[in-house]
Amino acid sequence: MIIIETRGKRVSIRKANTDDLREAAYMLLMLVPLGKTTTYKYLAEVLGVHPRVIARFMALNDNPIVVPCHRVIMSDGRLGGYSLGGPEFKEKLLRLEGVKIVRGRIPREQIIDFEDLLK
DNA sequence: ATTTGCTCAGCTC
DNA sequence: GAGCTGAGCAAAT
Numbered sequence: 001m002i003i004i005e006t007r008g009k010r011v012s013i014r015k016a017n018t019d020d021l022r023e024a025a026y027m028l029l030m031l032v033p034l035g036k037t038t039t040y041k042y043l044a045e046v047l048g049v050h051p052r053v054i055a056r057f058m059a060l061n062d063n064p065i066v067v068p069c070h071r072v073i074m075s076d077g078r079l080g081g082y083s084l085g086g087p088e089f090k091e092k093l094l095r096l097e098g099v100k101i102v103r104g105r106i107p108r109e110q111i112i113d114f115e116d117l118l119k
Numbered sequence: 120a121t122t123t124g125c126t127c128a129g130c131t132c
Numbered sequence: 133g134a135g136c137t138g139a140g141c142a143a144a145t
Contacts, residue, residue, distance in 0.1 A: 018129075040140060050127050055139045060129095074140065081139030090139085122145070130137080 021047060025057045026067045028114070035098040036112045041075040046114050051075075059083045070094060077105035 025043055032038050040058075044051040058069040064084060070093045074080040079101075082090035091101065099110055 044140090051140045052126075052138060053128050056129060059139055069139085072139080076141085079139090083139065087139085120145100123143085125141080125143100126138105128138105131135090132133105 021049065021053075022057045022060070025054060026061070029067060029069065029072065032068065032071050032112055036110055037071045037073050037094070037099060037106055038112050038114070039073055039075045040080065042114050043072065055080070071097075073106055073111070077107065077111070079104075079106070 024047055028043060028046060029038065040051040040054045043054045047054070054072070058072055059081075061067050061069045070082060070090045072080070079087050079090055079094075081087060094106070095101065099106060
C-alpha cells in the first residue's frame with residue numbers, strides 16, 4: 001500500500017487489495033486502548049476509504065477476540081451497529097471496559113484521535 | 120432531535 | 133459489468 005500525504009490531507013493511492021486494507025484497519029484498531037473508542041470516520045480518513053467500507057470490514061471481522069470491533073462507533077458518538085449480538089451487546093462490552101455512555105452517546109474524551117495517537 | 124439526501128466500495132447475480 | 137446495499141455522514145429542518 002502506498003499513501004501519499006499532501007498538506008495534512010491524505011491522498012491514498014491504493015494499489016492495495018481489500019485484504020491489505022482490512023488488515024491495516026484491524027491493526028489501527030488494535031492501537032485503541034481499553035476504555036477508549038474510535039470512529040468509522042477516523043479510520044476511514046487514515047486509510048483513505050469511505051466510512052462505510054470500514055463498517056463493512058468490521059462486519060466481516062473473522063476474529064473478534066483480537067480485533068475489538070466494538071470499539072468503533074459513529075462520528076457523532078452514537079454506537080452504530082454490531083453484527084454479533086446487536087448494538088445491545090456492543091454497549092454491554094463497552095460498559096464492561098469502562099466506557100461511559102451518556103444519553104446514548106459516548107463523550108468526546110473517550111473517543112481517541114488518531115492524529116494524537118500516531119504521534 | 121429528526122429528516123433528508125449523498126455516498127461509494129463491496130457484494131450479488 | 134450493472135445494480136443494490138449499508139455496523140455512515142452532514143446539512144438542513
